[in-house]
Every structure is written in C-alpha cells, then in structure tokens.
Amino acid sequence: MSPTPVCLALLAVLVGVEAEHCDWQPVFRILPGVGGEKVRDVWTAGFTRDFGSDPLIYPAAHYKSPLVEEWETLGVQLVKVSLYTYRQGTEVRDLIFDGRDSDKLNWFSKERLISSPWTDLKTETTNLFSIPGEVANRDAPRSFYINRNYDGCPNDNGWLVVVESSGYCDWEKRDQRVPHILFSRKSTHVNWTTGGDDVGTADVMVVSIKTCGHVTESVDEHPLHHHDHHGNEGASIDA
Template sequence: MCIPYFIVRMAREYANLFCFILFFAIVQYSNSAQSVLRTKDLEEKRWRMVFLANSGNNQNVYDAWVKGTGTTSVKPATLQRTHGPHYRDDTFLSAWTRTDIVSVKFAFYDQYRELAHVIFGGKGTDAINWFEPEQVLSSSYSDLTRHGTYNLFSIAGEGRWDVDRRFYINRNYGGCDNDAGHFAVTDTNTKTGCAWDIHPVYPQFLYSKINSVTVWDRRLFGRADFMAIFVETKRRRY
C-alpha cells in the first residue's frame, strides 16, 4: 500500500513542529524550575558580601571597587538581573586593614549558580593586595594555585596597549592568538585590543569554561552576569 506523498510530508512537518514545541516547553520548565540566587544564602555561615558588580551596566568595575565611583550602598537581596549600579560596602572597605580578615572569596555568577571562584587568604592584606597569587588558598580550577605560573595576576590588571582588563588572572601572552588565562574583567571598549576584548556591552566578566587555563581567542570562555567579593572575618569569642 502506497501512502500519498502529501500525507508523508504533512506528517514530517507536524513531527518537526511537535519537537520544537516540546523543546521549547522543556527549556521554559528548566528555567522556571531554577531559583534566582539569594544573597543571604551566599552569605550563609561564613561569608559577608562586600561587593557585587553587574555586567553590561556601562559602569567601570575597577573604579567602583577602588574609589566607590557610581556605586550603591544598598545590598541586593538576590542576583536577579537588573543592570543597576555596582554594590559596594563602603564601611567595610574603609576599615579593611583594621579588620581581622581570614579569607576573601572572588566569584563569578549567573542568576542561578556559581560559575567559578578563587579563595584567598586575607590576613594582613588591604583592599588591593589580597588579589595576588601568594594569597591563593583554593579555586574552582585545578591549575589556579599559589604555585601556578602567571604573567599577570592583579586587580589593576592590564592597561598597556590601550586595553582595559581588570581583576585579571592570566598565564601567558604570545600575541592575541595565544593569550591564555582564567579570569578577566573587560571594563571598557578600547577598540584596540584583541578580538576577545570586544563585546556588545561592558563590563564583561570572562572566565575559563574548562577546568584549567584557556586560550582566550579560542572562545572557550563564559560571560558571567555578576562578579562578587566576599570576606570572612575572625569570630570573636566572649
């Protein structure tokens, strides 16, 4: 028995439509099933959030951290995307060197989960020099340790050649095709950097999506929604 061609064609079209609807429904269910991260959960037990930067809000992250430029003192309750100003705990940062800090956590997030992090020792540091390789205690990368090899590892990052890479952890240079690292905050569009410095909006929080250093130009990096800094202080016993 031969089935007319138009019936076969119609069946294929309906099958494709059904698959598309099913895929869309699964994606929607998956997104709705995820809960936006709450600040109080991220701070649970040991951490205090002192800084939260938003990607794509056109506000300089480096100036916000160092100078408090354009920041808000109102801590967000969740990591819901708003493109609002960066949050900065001015009171804590002004007292950093007078506070008994145990450790500092630097982390990238989307709305639903942590994407990558580094935990640094905080004893005897200030608001700038905690972000150094000698202070690394642990990280989400197997090769990001205090004994690793880095050509740049600092908050100030890279400003030469008219590029603007902050909170920069990079292993090596070798021309744009060979630059490799773990983290980079691209603060502004200088229009003269490498191709991987160019994005639709700024700032951008770039991180390696593999369990090690990545060659930036291969585009094996992710773009996080948020950059957060937490501190753990020594608890006093009374």
C-alpha cells in the same frame, strides 16, 4: 541587557541580608553591561555604593559596601570571589584567598590563593594577577585579571578577566557589554581567542569576606558548585 529575575533575587540575598556569625559577607558585586566607571576604579576609589536594605531599587549598578574602605580594620580572614552563571542552571565558581593581614588590593594575588576551579593556577606562570590588571595599555583596560601570557591577541591565555572596554583584542568582543566577565570553563587556563565554549561569561561576580575564626587552609572540595549542591566551602574557617 536587563538583569534576569534570578539575578535580582540573588542580589537581594547577597546585599540585603545582614551576615550571620562567620557567614560570608558580600562587599562587592560586578554586573555586566552597566557601563559608567571602570570596575577597578569603583573598587579602588574611596566612595561606596551601598543600596541599604533594598538593592532592587538600583539593580543595574555595581555594588560596593562601605566595609571595603575599612578593610584593614576588619580582621579579614578569608576572601571569596564567586562567578555566577545561569545559562544551564545555576553554576558557581569560587576562588578563595587568605585575607589575613591584607589590604583591599593585595589579597587578590597568587601568593594568597588557597583554592580555585583551576588545577594549574598555582603552578603555571602568570604575567598578571591583580585587581588593577592591565594598566600599561590604556586601550585595553582589564581588571580582576588573572592571565598566563601575552603573545599577540590570538595567543593570549588566562583564567579570569573583567573586560572594561569595547574590545582591544577580538577575543574581548565575544560579549559586547561593558564591562563583561570572562573566565576559563576548563580545569586549566584557556586561550581567549580559540577557546570557544571553554571561555565562559559570568552573569554576576561577587567578592565576599569572612572576618571571624581562623583560616585552616583545608581544601576538601572542588570550588565549582551547582545550585542543588550544599557542601563545604573551598577553604574552611574555625570559629
């Protein structure tokens, strides 16, 4: 499936524009259906995919900034994971993490989570919360995985997953693209099998960083924004 014009326009903004002082700086982008290397392998490997000033030349690929490989030297303060969907207007769901003294893997953790679209994520148990995700079952590679529990495929519950295969469980087959991004549209976790429309599919997933100021960890706004909303971020940072 080709990226929509809206997706392509967004990519130009996300990747082709140099970040202003204390702005969010995109360093990674996941596109569904591009195949090739697994998302987690692109993130963890030493190579980068920097499209320079014109990301539209190579739109159908994951983007990885060279900054990812310099993570521990950047003074990262905050990290944001943004899920974009375009089916009924533009929606953005943000997860904000404390990036201080982190590396390119351990920032994505429950302990560092500041805010998310899900009210139960900080209090519920999780059996997986990591970028590598599911590594024990080679038939079911899943990355950027935030999962509540396994109990046989029909009883799997969670919040976010990048599905890296054609489907080990039936719930992974709701979208035939590899990879694809599933998330809970509820304010809590969702049953991946029986969730129906409460299981969302993101059109783009972006990881962004802030490397200036300091984290105040004040959360004044629910991190679900619509395209016409221009409020504060889910966590603030002082210059």
